[in-house]
Amino acid sequence: MRREELAARAAEHQRRLDGFAHHILVCAGLGCPDNEAIVVALRRAVAERQMENRVLVRKAGCMGLCALGPIVLIQPGEIAYQTVRPDDAAAIVASLGQEPVQRLLLPSDLPFFARQHKNVLALSGRIDPESIDDYLAAGGYGALLTVLTGMRPVDVVRSIQESGLRGRGGAGYPTGLKWATVAKATGDRKYLICNGDEGDPGAFMDRSILESTPHAVLEGMIIAAYAVGASQGYIYVRAEYPLAVKRLRLAIREAERSNLLGRAICGSGFDLTLQIRLGAGAFVCGEETALIESVEGRRGIPRPRPPYPAEKGLWGCPTLINNVETYANIPPIVRNGAAWFAALGTDRSKGTKVFALTGKIRHTGLVEVPMGMSLREIIFDIGGGIPDGHALKAVQTGGPSGGCIPADFLDTPVSYESLHELGSIMGSGGMIVIDETSSMIDVVRYFMEFCMEESCGKCVPCRAGTAQIHRLLTRFQERRATAADLAMLESLCDLVKHASLCGLGQSAPNPVLSTLRYFRQEYLDRMVPAEPDGEVQP
């Protein structure tokens, strides 16, 4: 389908949408239970008032404020309702064009919304994820057309390099550099992979993006495939995300039907087929080489690097692997230009980042902010602070690979560098708020148990080391650790960090190391004097 046809189709759909006086959008993500019943109830209420030709009820993607979901958005007017239930439908429909329903109304200037900077999440909650026409009418696939009709692959790569985009899956590797490496690699076949194995417990950014704007991810992947010369791609999604898988399957089918995937995309000489591959519950498969092993039908055991996937990846061929959020950033960068993206953020961490704010915080949910915003703003302004009169003890970023940042550092601007300096990492975007009722030892032991259970088992330091570290942390939790235990804990953390084969093992000690740095007293408080010589306790 050529540019003109797509434009005409988008314009036609927009005309149809404009024909309605009122739009009701219902958040239809995993985090808003009962949303299907709400949609049904709203449509029934509309029918009862014979307003079907004036009111359009659609399901939409995630609106971010999960703490107060299900959220319903009324347009025009940007009227947002919170904690909606199916029996609110009549009241909502009756209020259209009149005074909003006060008891459900979310203040329009709520900092949760006002202080965010939507980029990747701009269309989330505003279009129906299951309608390609909605995406087209909102400007979707415009970036792809620009690329196919006016840019050479090398131009696309340069643009991404100039934008300063870094991988959003956690490692923060410069995306443009990765694309350039794959583009330059020799070989008659190249592959593209989207890493949708969001394994960090407490993170759901990718789930939300896939459920809310699957086409944005597809568009980013198609542009990437064109830039690096890949003609076959795989989207690896966790089996625990069935709704995301369903929406992706539908989106791929719709894109294929519209000549946006498959042979001769939009009449160009470029082909790309995309296949979904399901994960099966293994955190280690978020690691690039383990993911590749899994796509090849094997146990998800990481490979030694080098060679890197860009050179020798899937079936030994050059492979580009990027995270869901990374791909979702590509259409906006192409549309608005690299300079636009590079103007946001800090000088080494450009653009915006989606964070999953959870734990002891009032406004749990999904937020997108420019890099460089402080933790304080994110947690207290956007997040609404700590509920029930409790105090912030620590912010945990980066999941089981990250660290715990104490309240003293709340004014730290969020960036790859600053978080690393504090002994944590940006990670994929999980940001967990911990209050004074939690023990850091408990938190850290929880993460080590996770790493121990998810370790693939190949290398000795991670397999056996995490088990020994976990045992030591249990002794601290049970208040019977000794000074010898503390010394052993520190030396094992050093070993596992520097001798493990892959990122799982290498970052497993991070929570322990960061709490030894900032919360050392909690360890000391749980120590007892050593047993007298001669008595060995297990």
Add this chain to the structure above:
Amino acid sequence: MPVNESTAPPADDTRWQLIDRVMQRLDRRPDALIETLHAAQDAFGYLDSTTLAHIASRLRLPPAKVFGVVTFYNHFRLKPKGEHTLAVCTGTACHLKGNDKMLAWMRDRYHLAPGDTSPDNRLSLVEVRCVGACALAPVFLPDGALVGKKSFGEATAIIEEWLGDAP
């Protein structure tokens, strides 16, 4: 790996036709294994050695390799689940908001640890890490239905009622 009679599945079992189609769609290549295992588990509820032998034979894979893959991933089950399944999310937010206490209660009240099925086959307990609904923590799923944001008292009452064990 010889394709012999004893590993051929019953010809009239429509579930096997479905699984065969999945394998064919991926050209019966070795990388079809995980998708095939998903299809087989969806069809039969679990993966027993007969099923695995059939799959190994069809995809011409060593049985040891198939077994290694099945046991590597959390999702695949070698034994059938009970009539009901309770999944408790043990993600970070859910842990912080009390699901560790929920699991302790399941151990004390129903004598089940994650991965167990009760002796009368009524209830299987599984842990999931994580479901991805962290803003609704703590989350648990009785037979797949997501329940979130409940206090410990509310959650345990819901589970007892669901199992017909209201005190």
Add this chain to the structure above:
Amino acid sequence: MTTPILTLTIDGRPVSGLATETVLQVAGENGIAIPTLCFLDGLSATGACRLCMVEIEGSAKLHPACVTPIQEGMVVTTQSERLRSYRRAIVQLLFAERNHVCAVCVSNGHCELQDLARELGIDHIDFPGRYPALAVDASHSRFVLDHNRCVLCTRCVRVCAEIEGAHTWDVKNRGIRSQIVADLDTPWGTSTTCTGCGKCVHVCPTGALSEKGRSVAEMQKKRPALPYLVANRAEERR
């Protein structure tokens, strides 16, 4: 096109090797011993045990010599305080991971794990033993698999898959619960794929795999000439 020859420095000594060789290979050719366990010449290198990690100038990370290709001008250090302390920790972790009781083992005195401990000056284990309850599979007519003595080096898996071609062995589960498994977790004696060639027994570094009828300290492994087998098989394929 001939493979380029590169020069590099290992432990202060200038050495040379083919561009296709690894640091471990070139070190070995020059009499520089680097401790290994999962590596066996003739099998694919897997980089699992982490004993062969070396320091490379200009890199903050450590590199496993068995899978690191040499580069022109590379400066490698194979022995240092830090490397020694990591190696000692790794071997001790292995001893503590399962039930290694040398005094009653068929491989006592002929065991690579013991040799490593001796080389590294290990005379006691700092880490507490985990004492997992692991089984012994004596169902095969000629061989025994004792999981208590296994270090999960996966040499048995690789030799069976890559050289014999039967792929009888693989690894089940994950992490600390990993275990060597035959076929669909069947007793070795009823495996439908095992050809009884015994290569796995003789590549196993410890007493995990042994021949029946051996008593304490009587199992001496006879390493099959794997590079020779690999070369012969390659020739036949041509």
